[in-house]
Amino acid sequence: MSELFLSNLNIIKQRWPKLATQLDQNSIENFSASLVTGNTQTISVNGIQLSSRHNRMAEAQLYIDQLDTNCNTVTLYGVGMGDVPSLLIDKSNLNIINVAPLNLSLFALLLTYTDQSEWLADSRVNLFIPSQYQLAENYIAITPDLALADEANSVLRDFLVLENNREFANNQHQVNDAKMIARHTQNMIALQRDPSAEQIVIAPYQKAASIIATGPTLESQYKILKKQRKLPIKIRPLMIAVDTALMALENEGIIPDIVVTIDKNITLKHLPENLSEKISLVYFPNTDPIVINQWGGKKYNAYTNRATFDDLHSRMPKIRLYTNGSVIHPAIDLAVQLGLTEINLYGCDFSYPHNKTHAFWKDGELGPSINYSNKHWVLDGNGNKVATDLNFRAYLRYLELYIKSKPQVQFYKSTKDGAKINGVAYRESVI
Incomplete structure (x- = not known):
């Protein structure tokens, strides 16, 4: 000393x-x-x-x-x-x-x-x-x-x-953004035609949901999800997948009940060629209209909790779903607002475990690349540092704030790989 x-x-x-x-x-x-x-x-x-x-x-x-x-x-x-x-x-x-x-x-x-x-x-x-x-x-x-x-x-x-970075982030979501207004105009007929997502009907005794994202750990959880899917609807968790997870699930023969899409840049190339009519779509006004029109199953819509949708909501009320950058947020909030009180997370990694950015997709196909992930980190469930990027860190922290605001809901993960999510407990299986 x-x-x-x-x-x-x-x-x-x-x-x-x-x-x-x-x-x-x-x-x-x-x-x-x-x-x-x-x-x-x-x-x-x-x-x-x-x-x-x-x-x-x-x-x-x-x-x-x-x-x-x-x-x-x-x-x-x-x-x-x-x-x-x-x-x-x-x-x-x-x-x-x-x-x-x-x-x-x-x-x-x-x-x-x-x-x-x-x-x-x-x-x-x-x-x-x-x-x-x-x-x-x-x-x-x-x-x-x-x-x-x-x-x-x-x-x-x-x-x-x-x-x-808040000021920069807010500048990406201006109320008067011309491209956003044009996209909303393109989707106006669909927004008027399709019901709000709170009208989705779930089984009377269903209390749990499986939220399926595209993190690398999804690949280790296909067996669990297959078993869940074979259970009777009254006792199995409601399966809600994010859009980019659908290709991976279809490849494994797993059909979710609902797919949530929010990113304006998601196109048909991110989705299976033959969209099952058994899958309902929850979309937002920013969604590519081709995706909405080509969807074969039931379609519902929603707005985010951002001010950019306040005017549209005043004229055409819809359910408002929590979001702060990631499609995982509204997928989870949809389950909660539908009355489900147990949320099981799959592939919600917010990081790059197993030296990968996503399940199923090749490195860089969805944007992030493992080659540029050596600067930032979060802790995984075992207390080890795991590579990530700044956006994923933001999505993680905003989810943790959301979880803190929902003490009546139980959140679970079945793997300690991927980012530790405060407020989420670990258990081996929900079956």
């Missing part, structure tokens, strides 16, 4: 003894760290600089300038080189400065090589372990710390990244 670490840790012991114990137990040996010099110096950790090497104070001020000038409480997620908290304690309008390290080992490394005593000793500073699902009202997220966040803070990391 360095003298600097002991000096910094002594302050933490006096003020936050439990956190000090955790820091004292963290090893910094797994990091590849080096000093980087420009106009100023910073530390590079695993190839990521903790701050600018040219003008650290100017960079820290840019972070602080994001804050509401009238706020008197601020939360700092990550520490960087300690420059931001060092400047924050100079602001007399701040009554509380919450600081949440996103990686305790990284924080221990910083304390080993730098003097952070001034801001650590400030009475307004509160060093704490953050909540994973609730962001502070006024906060600053230090970018390098997001990239270096540890497993314990991976959920919080994902929500912070989502917030950083």
Whole structure:
């Protein structure tokens, strides 16, 4: 231990003894760290600089300038080189400065090589372990710390990244988007003709649903699904598949009850040539009209919970289904709104287990490729890191928020491969 670490840790012991114990137990040996010099110096950790090497104070001020000038409480997620908290304690309008390290080992490394005593000793500073699902009202997220966040803070990391990208994401869903309006116009006859999805009739005693997505683990669950499908409708789970899973299921002789499609880019090439009349389709106004017209079975429609559908809903009311980027979301919400209280997830991986992006489909055919999945990760059911991408991380976290809002519903998975979904229990089989 360095003298600097002991000096910094002594302050933490006096003020936050439990956190000090955790820091004292963290090893910094797994990091590849080096000093980087420009106009100023910073530390590079695993190839990521903790701050600018040219003008650290100017960079820290840019972070602080994001804050509401009238706020008197601020939360700092990550520490960087300690420059931001060092400047924050100079602001007399701040009554509380919450600081949440996103990686305790990284924080221990910083304390080993730098003097952070001034801001650590400030009475307004509160060093704490953050909540994973609730962001502070006024906060600053230090970018390098997001990239270096540890497993314990991976959920919080994902929500912070989502917030950083919220404006960009919202710009992709403008109410006055000309292409979207044109697609809605194309589908107006179908929307008027076909009933809303809440009119789907399920068996009186049916309480469970199997939600089938296209994650790689689906390939290990075909046998379970085949057994389910052979059961009488009154006792088997209702099978709801996402659109891109249908080819895989048909290839295995599995016929779902319902297919949900939402992506405007899904075309007939993503679906089997001979669409079974036994399968009902739930579609949205953005759906390719050729897909709607060619579907052989019953057809129902729905809107998402986004504001882009508010005007259409006021003129032509339909069921509103939860969605935040993934077709898995409305498929699950459909089951819940139909009154089913047990949801079993298959192929809902939000990651690339088994070094694959999807079941059935070749790498890259649905967009993502395993060749570009080495930068981002989530934890699987065994606590191991598994490759993913930023979009899948977002879909996962929004599903977890949805699950938290439905305490009356039980959620299950039958494999620990793929992303761990908080709020979902594991069990071997539902048969």
